[in-house]
Amino acid sequence: MVDQHPTSFAGIQPTPAWAFDQYESIRERLPGTSARRAQPRFVDSLAPLMGEFDAFVFDAFGVLNTGPSVIPGALDRLARLQANNKTILMLSNAATASHPALAAKYQRMGFDLNEETVISSRWLLEQHLRQTPNSGTWGVIAPEQSQPETLPLPSDLMRPIRADVEDATLEQMDGFIFLSSEGWNETLQGRLTDSLTRRPRPVKVANPDLVAPRGDLLTLEPGYFSHLAATATGASLEFFGKPFATAFEAALARLPGIAPARVLMVGDTLHTDILGGQAAGMSTLLVTGHGALQGMDIHDCIRRSGIYPDFMTPSI
Template sequence: MIDQHPTSFAGIQPTPAWAFEQYESIRERLPSASARQAQPRLVDSLAPLMSEFDAFVFDAFGVLNTGPSVIPGALDRLARLQADNKTVLVLSNAATASHPALAIKYQHMGFDLDEETVISSRWLLEQHLRQTPNPGIWGVIAPEKSQPETLPLPNNSTRTVRADVDEATLDGLDGFIFLSSEGWNETLQHRLTNSLTRRPRPVKVANPDLVAPRGDLLTLEPGYFSHLAATATGASLEFFGKPFATAFEAALARLPGIDPARVLMVGDTLHTDILGGQAAGMSTLLVTRHGALQGMDIQNCIRRSGIYPDFMTPSI
């Protein structure tokens, strides 16, 4: 199946440098950085850290895979951790696929993971929807393959937002759930912005990422379009995923009895994986070769952002 996540928007083709500046521009909406400003310890891989921690929480894109391709060495690294009886979790901002489908995706790639060891931002959203009243009719931004009808909302309370939606239909909705940016474009963004300008309503964002690495490209994700709409309209955003606290609380809840400092959060993005992990009290490892900071002056990014990982490596 052809991936339809946008790789450009309004003349913009996202690059790591552009994405870094975008994350910096929304810092007021993200958790605060810790006061720690020590230079990260450089390691060649995750190997020298395996004995230092009791549990490992991995971001997916840019650490384990780029799009459908597994990053070399990732399968072996997770298998070795599991063979050493280390607890391994994946904490992903993926929301296009249902949670069961995401677990199956990683199994097909060869990872020994299941629904208990994968925590997706879509799963976090669904837990919220089960526990919180959400009256009214909600527009779900997602392709058909995302199975938006499986969201735990009352019957007939969702409408899928597709390419042919008009502004009158959008105006009749009481809120929006942004599951996936697949198929999203300038026309749809313009219609959504116009509708939210006329009547601001809440937007629940299942994937807070601005970009995601897919091979040699960065795709634009729901976080980018949601921030763009909120800046233009004042719409209220609610996020489910990294760097926000609920994502890390869910991971730590699956690691009972383990001190968060003995948990290593492994990710490729300073503003999501590292920032959120630090805020949760975890130790952090920044991976630089394959993800959102590929080709950047990493030390300069760390200084500018004020987000200092404990460790840094090209690849796990």
């Protein structure tokens, strides 16, 4: 199946430098930074850190894979950690696929992961929906292959928001759930913005990422379009995923008896993986060779953002 996540929008083709500036522009909506200002310790790979931590939490895109391709060495690294009785979790902002489908995808890639060792932002949203009294009708932004009907909401309280949606349907929604940007475009964004301008309503964002690395490209993700709409309309946003606390609380809940400082959060994005990991008290490793900061002056990015990881490596 051809991936239809947008690689451009309104004349913008996202680059690492552009994405970094976009994250900086929304800093007021993100967790606060750590007081730590020491320069990160550089390591050639994750190998020298294996004995320093009891558990390892991995981002997916830019750390384990880029799009459908496994990053060289990632399979072996996780296998070596598991062989040394280290606890492994994957903490992903992916929400296009259902949680079982996401775990199955990484199993097909060769990773020894399952639904218990994968935490997705879609799963976090689903837990929230199960625990929150149902009220009103929600417009779900997602392609058909995302199986939005598996969300824990009564079917009569969900409406798909796709290219053929009518403006009258948009107006009837009491809120929106942004699961996936696949198939999203300027026309749909404009119609959603117009509707939210006429009547601001909440937007639950299942993927807070602004961009995601897919091979040589960055795609635009639900976080970008949601922030764009909120800035234009004043709509309230509720996020499920990194860098927000619920994602890291869910990871730590699966690591009972392990102090957060003994957990290494491994990610490629300063404003999601590293910022969120630090806010949760975890140690952090920034991967620079494959993801959202590829080709950037990393030390300048750290200085400008004030987000200082504990460690830095080109690849795990």
